[in-house]
Amino acid sequence: MKTVYSTRTVRYATRRSKIRKTDVFRMLVLLVGTVAMLYPLLWVVTIALKGSNDIFSTTPDWFPKEFHFENFVKGTEQIHFWRTFGNSIFIAIVSTIGQVASSILVGYGLSRLRFPGRKLWFSCFVGSLMLPGFVGLVPVFHLFSALGWYNTWLPLIVPAYFGNPTFTFLFIQFLGTIPKSFDEAAKMDGAGDRQILWRILVPMAMPVVITIIIFSFNGAWNQYLEPLIYVVDQSKWTLSVALASFASNWTTQWNYFMAADLIYMLPMLIVFFLGQKYFMQGLGSVNSAGLK
Amino acid sequence: MNANVRKRDYWGWIKGYLHISPSIIGFGVFVAYPLVMSVYYALMEWNGYNKPKFVGFDNFRYLFTVDPVFWKAIRITFYYVLINVPASLVFGLLLAMLLNRKLPAIKFFRTAFYLPTVLPMIATLTLWKFIYHPQYGLANHVLNLFGANPLNWLGSERLALMSVIIAGLWQVGGGMIIFLSGLQSVPQDLYEAAEVDGARGWIVFRSVTLPMITPILFLQLILGIIGAFQSFAQVQVMTAGGPNNATALLNFKIYSDVFGQRMFGYGIAEVWILFLIIMVFTVVTYRYSNRFVHYENDNR
Numbered sequence: 001m002k003t004v005y006s007t008r009t010v011r012y013a014t015r016r017s018k019i020r021k022t023d024v025f026r027m028l029v030l031l032v033g034t035v036a037m038l039y040p041l042l043w044v045v046t047i048a049l050k051g052s053n054d055i056f057s058t059t060p061d062w063f064p065k066e067f068h069f070e071n072f073v074k075g076t077e078q079i080h081f082w083r084t085f086g087n088s089i090f091i092a093i094v095s096t097i098g099q100v101a102s103s104i105l106v107g108y109g110l111s112r113l114r115f116p117g118r119k120l121w122f123s124c125f126v127g128s129l130m131l132p133g134f135v136g137l138v139p140v141f142h143l144f145s146a147l148g149w150y151n152t153w154l155p156l157i158v159p160a161y162f163g164n165p166t167f168t169f170l171f172i173q174f175l176g177t178i179p180k181s182f183d184e185a186a187k188m189d190g191a192g193d194r195q196i197l198w199r200i201l202v203p204m205a206m207p208v209v210i211t212i213i214i215f216s217f218n219g220a221w222n223q224y225l226e227p228l229i230y231v232v233d234q235s236k237w238t239l240s241v242a243l244a245s246f247a248s249n250w251t252t253q254w255n256y257f258m259a260a261d262l263i264y265m266l267p268m269l270i271v272f273f274l275g276q277k278y279f280m281q282g283l284g285s286v287n288s289a290g291l292k
Numbered sequence: 293m294n295a296n297v298r299k300r301d302y303w304g305w306i307k308g309y310l311h312i313s314p315s316i317i318g319f320g321v322f323v324a325y326p327l328v329m330s331v332y333y334a335l336m337e338w339n340g341y342n343k344p345k346f347v348g349f350d351n352f353r354y355l356f357t358v359d360p361v362f363w364k365a366i367r368i369t370f371y372y373v374l375i376n377v378p379a380s381l382v383f384g385l386l387l388a389m390l391l392n393r394k395l396p397a398i399k400f401f402r403t404a405f406y407l408p409t410v411l412p413m414i415a416t417l418t419l420w421k422f423i424y425h426p427q428y429g430l431a432n433h434v435l436n437l438f439g440a441n442p443l444n445w446l447g448s449e450r451l452a453l454m455s456v457i458i459a460g461l462w463q464v465g466g467g468m469i470i471f472l473s474g475l476q477s478v479p480q481d482l483y484e485a486a487e488v489d490g491a492r493g494w495i496v497f498r499s500v501t502l503p504m505i506t507p508i509l510f511l512q513l514i515l516g517i518i519g520a521f522q523s524f525a526q527v528q529v530m531t532a533g534g535p536n537n538a539t540a541l542l543n544f545k546i547y548s549d550v551f552g553q554r555m556f557g558y559g560i561a562e563v564w565i566l567f568l569i570i571m572v573f574t575v576v577t578y579r580y581s582n583r584f585v586h587y588e589n590d591n592r
């Protein structure tokens with residue numbers, strides 16, 4: 001027994017030094033990878049800060065040499081950036097409110113209320129996740145056009161108010177971890193469903209609610225196809241469409257474009273760094289909610 | 293008494309249905325209605341304004357026999373999916389394994405790899421469009437640094453689709469994070485047991501790590517396939533399907549047929565083809581999954 005023990009310690013000792021070597025290798029690979037991941041972003045910054053004469057120099061600058069912060073003003077003037085930014089913010093906030101509220105409401109109904117057909121509807125909603133999104137595109141486009149919603153923001157916002165199966169599913173999962181005795185105690189005290197949900201359960205489920213808010217906002221901020229096909233007037237464009245159109249021109253003033261692009265990225269970066277915990281947490285569950 | 297209970301039950305039903313009514317309406321309007329109408333529209337000649345005219349299977353006949361781009365689009369879409377999905381999975385898993393170790397600054401590394409996936413899609417796509425600029429883009433600057441000849445990344449028919457796929461790999465951090473959480477949930481005692489049995493390196497990976505994360509791998513595979521078949525913005529923003537339709541993914545073709553050519557009925561016929569392809573791929577993957585996916589509490 002003793003000999004076995006000693007050979008194992010020896011083996012561990014030799015392995016430990018080996019691990020160090022592989023760890024160094026690991027670090028090197030990771031460093032190279034990190035540069036590859038982050039350099040494009042730094043490149044955006046260098047171009048965003050360049051003067052208009054320097055952007056077409058064929059000898060690349062790897063780091064910014066001068067700082068033309070006025071690009072952030074000029075670049076944003078080119079595409080009526082702030083109006084478009086306002087459009088995007090408005091649409092994202094209004095749809096996030098609707099999506100979060102409706103998903104929570106449906107989640108509560110499915111997990112806490114008892115009524116016939118509950119399981120069937122649940123599988124319908126979850127099953128609809130499997131349906132590729134573009135199947136509905138044309139008929140819904142026709143429907144919304146017939147309603148006179150073409151060239152308005154309604155097609156971008158209204159669908160958010162009809163629940164999102166993934167978020168509903170996430171909320172249901174979390175509700176499953178809250179004992180029903182909380183509901184019952186509240187009911188004893190004369191609370192109705194509305195109070196139970198919004199005053200008791202939602203505050204308890206705050207981590208998952210924040211995750212849902214972040215991902216909902218992210219989705220709305222990213223929305224591209226819908227504004228592309230529904231919104232014609234430039235004054236009503238969202239940032240996604242405006243920037244794609246700005247970039248579709250090769251002779252674009254790059255420095256202005258990159259400056260505008262950076263500001264477009266900014267809200268998501270802020271959300272990411274403030275809510276990193278929820279972001280990471282949600283990512284795994286949003287993804288696994290897809291098919292379970 | 294009995295009637296009283298009944299009454300309360302009715303109220304319970306109504307309350308339940310009121311709560312889930314947003315999703316019922318949403319399901320009706322955004323899932324059921326389009327599905328039913330798609331069957332009808334696929335058989336029509338329709339430009340979105342006129343009254344749909346019944347043409348039977350003419351849309352499909354034209355699609356399979358006449359349309360010069362359709363088969364090319366199918367080929368390109370397969371090519372795209374078959375490279376993009378495995379590459380994202382493999383690189384994501386490799387990265388996760390590299391990062392699944394207590395190293396100095398590991399948090400920084402994880403954040404760095406994840407960061408690109410946080411950015412808005414259009415911001416990254418437009419950025420990559422400039423990275424691929426033949427004269428001033430970063431990609432050719434880097435090639436130049438290594439003494440290689442510049443490439444016409446998005447402008448050459450041979451290279452364009454590959455460039456789109458490479459740009460997509462910048463987002464590999466999304467898969468990486470999911471695999472990382474999967475790797476971290478593998479019970480440590482399994483590794484200890486493997487070590488006692490004398491297993492090393494590759495063998496530990498093959499017989500402990502890999503089986504334990506197959507459920508996640510499988511889920512990512514399915515979601516990856518469904519997502520990749522529907523890729524659209526990538527080529528719409530970076531190449532507009534060109535050059536010479538070299539990047540005309542099927543979903544992009546559908547978009548341009550419907551909203552560019554105003555061929556609504558025809559576009560819906562194409563949607564059905566794409567839908568069918570995705571279904572077949574998903575079902576085959578499911579079937580095949582029984583052979584390699586290991587579920588810890590297998591109760592099937």
